[in-house]
Amino acid sequence: MRVDVVSIFPDYLAALDLSLVGKARRTGLLDLRVHDLRGWATDRHRTVDDTPFGGGAGMVMRPDVWGRALDDVLPAGGAGHLVVPTPSGEVFTQRHAERLALEAHVVIACGRYEGIDARVAERARAAGHRVSELSIGDYVLNGGEVAALVMIEAFGRLLPGVVGNPHSLVEESHGAAGLLEYPVYTKPPAWEGLEVPEVLLSGHHARIERWRRDRALERTAARRPDMVAALDVAALDKADLAV
């Protein structure tokens, strides 16, 4: 899989040399290239932005500079997937990560300022590329670089061979039947006057499973009422019958 990231702060992506993504690059599983957008600017000051048509605060990133950059990094023939991190995008989920992990060539355009001229995405779509404008959550960032790091880690870890044990690719952050994970404990059994729940030391697997399921339900109801609404109660009941 090839991934190109274009940014005016390419050093922001240095974290991608570390850990699993860094290993995937070194072993050739992931061909990740980071580019400085200013390399496609043509004036002496290497300008990449300008004032917004229609007025308003801030600056907009220029279509001509982005157009030249994407002409160079998107694959010929419209076979690429352009990802544009933006606060006004669809919320990025594990589903998006799974789909992106199947792509041969992903290009991530990291915008700054008030965003990238809308014609850049429009032109990429017209050229046949898939284009996804994605948000990693409802908060304000200064640019798309952090979102790019999040997305690359999320889909990069799904590439075959990147994570040692493929079983650990099951959605750890969301456990059984669409619930949040239960609380976890390890040695020592008593720490700073705090005890590990007795049931976890009991060796009674059915009780342990039920305790974990109950804690996961409590957490999900308390922290993610949106997930409770989407719960597959039938699957949960089946799980309940199982333990």
Ligand SMILES: Nc1ccccc1-c1cnco1
């Ligand atoms: N706030 C931002 C500013 C610039 C580029 C992306 C974002 C973003 C992406 N996901 C949430 O915010």
